[in-house]
Amino acid sequence: MSRLRVGLLTNPTAASGTAHRVGRHVAHLLRLAGISVVDVSGPTAHIAHARAVVLRDTLTALVVVGGDGTISLGADVVAGTPVRLGVVPAGSGNDFARALDLPVGAPEESVRRILQAMSRPVVAIDAIEISSALEDGPPSRSLAVGNLSLGFDALVNARANRARRPGSARYTVSVVQELRRFSPIPYWIEVDGGEREEVDASLLTLCNTGVFGGGMRLVPDARVDDGALRLVTLAGLGRADLVRFFPRVYRGTHTDIAGFDVRRVREITVGLRDGRSLRTYADGDPRALLPVTARVLPGAVRILTELRAPAGSACP
Known part of the structure; x- marks a missing residue:
């Protein structure tokens, strides 16, 4: 036995x-x-x-x-x-x-x-620990292994979860529908214990795998075993530019677009400057309301698979 x-x-x-x-x-x-x-x-x-x-x-x-x-x-x-x-x-x-x-x-x-x-031999991957940064709210903690959506992608995720279309089609349609009323979001962020920064972004996503939305490769060369996350910001694009941006993400040909930026981070706190209520999403599910703190947990999950190097060896 x-x-x-x-x-x-x-x-x-x-x-x-x-x-x-x-x-x-x-x-x-x-x-x-x-x-x-x-x-x-x-x-x-x-x-x-x-x-x-x-x-x-x-x-x-x-x-x-x-x-x-x-x-x-x-x-x-x-x-x-x-x-x-x-x-x-x-x-x-x-x-x-x-x-x-x-x-x-x-x-x-x-x-x-x-x-x-x-x-x-054991193969270990990183995870994202997400906790609420609200001073007067109930404590919350959750874990993700893919990505943490903090803005437009979170709004799309919420809409896609309500849709009845199958697979990636519901995400694509939700992108188009959400774009009709979207405008850049005013954030404040604190990265790795640094000073507070103000960012107006169309997209703000914290990536471990860099793949979401039924095959969008937001960070094509992201790694899940390097002890770091990737903070993606997209700024300075209007609605028409965003419509053209997302199809390129499926092909991984978007990384040279002006306003697209990727930073290696280990911990970040994110909030909004305009006082609105915005719920974050991670790995397809709703998580805490902004502000939140997220940090990498290096090698936290022992996974039963082999890891293959992504196409392109350079890390942003």
Whole structure:
């Protein structure tokens, strides 16, 4: 009998319920390989998280089946522990899978790679810790492994989550709809303990993978294992320019556009200068209202895959 015990966390609603079916198939494949599988899934993310935490110390690995939000939920469970994270992409966008070159729509191949990685040296990736910076608000903390959206992309994410269109199409349509009434947002930021800066930006995003929106490669050469995040700002573009900007992001040909800037950061606090209420989004899910503080957690998540160098070796 194998001593390996794996937790299985499936999002029952991801990809219109497809992930639930994929999760049953993954459990069957793991058991065929001699792995002891315990299902920690639940009707809500909160319940699934609690179940996984209770059993975490008994697990060799936690395998998550779902989209980016489910992956970040699993990462939050295992971060800072010896438990390794396996990913079977089964969401609508699957941006984390795209960034790490994981097989999408191929659960057998996903399980094969997870089983192979179990016998190989540990691979660790960075994570983003997000906490509320509101002085009079309730404390909050969450984890992300992809990207933290802080402005226009957060507004688009909120609209896309309400849409019924499948896959990346809903994000593309939401970009067009949100552009109709959008204007640059007045931020203040504090980077790595430095002085407060004022920034008027059309886009402000903190990236670990740099891939979001169903395949947009905002930072094509971002790495998830270098102990740093990428702060992306886009300033000085009007609505017509933004309409032309986003199609180029899918191709990764936008990095030479005037006003597009990428900075390596380890910690940042972001707020608004005009007093409006704006909710941040990370890995497809709503997070804290601005202002927030986000910092990199180097090597926080042990993941069951191999990391491949991105196209282009230079880091911005």
